[in-house]
Amino acid sequence: MLSTASVAARAPCGIGASRRQQRGAAARGRRQFCLVRAAKGDVLLEIHDLQAKVAATGKQILKGVTLTVREGEVHAIMGKNGSGKSTLSKVLVGHPDYEVTGGSAAYKGVDLFELEPEQRSHMGLFLSFQSPVEIPGVSNIDFLRIATNARRKAAGEKELDPLEFYAHVMPKLEALNMDPAFLNRNVNEGFSGGEKKRNEILQLACLEADMAILDEIDSGLDIDALRDVSKAVNGLKSQQQDMGILMVTHYKRLLDYIRPDYVHIMQEGRIVTTGDMGLVDKLEESGYSVLSSSA
Numbered sequence: 538m539l540s541t542a543s544v545a546a547r548a549p550c551g552i553g554a555s556r557r558q559q560r561g562a563a564a565r566g567r568r569q570f571c572l573v574r575a576a577k578g579d580v581l582l583e584i585h586d587l588q589a590k591v592a593a594t595g596k597q598i599l600k601g602v603t604l605t606v607r608e609g610e611v612h613a614i615m616g617k618n619g620s621g622k623s624t625l626s627k628v629l630v631g632h633p634d635y636e637v638t639g640g641s642a643a644y645k646g647v648d649l650f651e652l653e654p655e656q657r658s659h660m661g662l663f664l665s666f667q668s669p670v671e672i673p674g675v676s677n678i679d680f681l682r683i684a685t686n687a688r689r690k691a692a693g694e695k696e697l698d699p700l701e702f703y704a705h706v707m708p709k710l711e712a713l714n715m716d717p718a719f720l721n722r723n724v725n726e727g728f729s730g731g732e733k734k735r736n737e738i739l740q741l742a743c744l745e746a747d748m749a750i751l752d753e754i755d756s757g758l759d760i761d762a763l764r765d766v767s768k769a770v771n772g773l774k775s776q777q778q779d780m781g782i783l784m785v786t787h788y789k790r791l792l793d794y795i796r797p798d799y800v801h802i803m804q805e806g807r808i809v810t811t812g813d814m815g816l817v818d819k820l821e822e823s824g825y826s827v828l829s830s831s832a
């Protein structure tokens with residue numbers, strides 16, 4: 538495992554460090570909190586020939602995924618159910634159900650698989666789950682504040698007390714058109730599908746992640762909720778223009794709101810085709826079968 542200190546050693550403070558990191562490090566004078574940060578337009582996430590299997594059964598799911606996301610880019614991954622999209626998302630954040638069997642993935646120049654899941658999160662990698670979990674007994678606002686403070690602490694920033702956090706979260710809640718009552722409910726408990734998805738984006742907004750992986754954020758959303766969630770993601774993106782986004786979706790309607798720079802099609806654990814929105818139109822017309830015969 539790579540410690541935070543050794544990650545920091547690869548990026549001297551002030552050189553390639555984000556404003557957040559520079560501010561925090563200067564304030565606390567603690568060099569070990571300077572995490573690696575790519576310069577604008579630099580590669581954020583570089584996945585090469587990634588292979589992974591289900592740890593429990595040994596079933597090989599990812600069979601060589603290659604993909605590069607630069608700062609500020611939006612990538613969409615489409616593909617049939619069972620092609621490995623969620624597995625790829627979960628492997629990147631370190632889900633314990635999967636074992637990496639080959640290839641590589643670097644985030645901000647650091648080998649992702651040498652980092653613990655929480656270190657990946659502290660470095661600004663975020664995954665919104667396709668099926669967000671319910672956490673009974675934990676209030677949403679406490680959860681959001683603890684997660685936000687964990688990232689701030691790792692970056693050497695001042696942690697937010699409950700009042701400060703309230704001021705931090707309220708505008709984000711408003712942007713998502715979410716009722717403040719959601720803050721006092723238990724995390725996702727009794728939330729509708731759409732409410733859970735909004736809550737995922739609320740987490741992303743609070744954490745101010747640098748690389749967001751959004752797994753089917755449109756599933757379970759009605760058209761109004763889809764518009765609100767997309768608006769919130771676009772709003773975040775305009776505030777954090779360097780944020781990279783990798784979004785998994787089945788539907789063009791999400792991509793009409795959050796326009797991707799690249800569209801990838803995944804099949805049987807590999808990306809078989811890459812294009813732009815034109816590829817989505819082709820898919821809408823002909824379905825995946827035509828693509829596989831022309832890929």
Ligand SMILES: Nc1ncnc2c1ncn2[C@@H]1O[C@H](COP(=O)(O)OP(=O)(O)O)[C@@H](O)[C@H]1O
Pocket residue numbers: 591594596598616617618619620621622623624625634
């Ligand atoms: N934890 C797991 N245990 C067993 N099989 C799994 C697990 N995760 C994924 N799979 C299998 O891997 C394949 C790909 O799943 P997934 O990545 O969820 O696909 P997608 O998101 O593209 O629909 C499916 O056949 C699925 O059943």
Ligand SMILES: [Mg+2]
Pocket residue numbers: 622623624667752
């Ligand atoms: Mg999936």
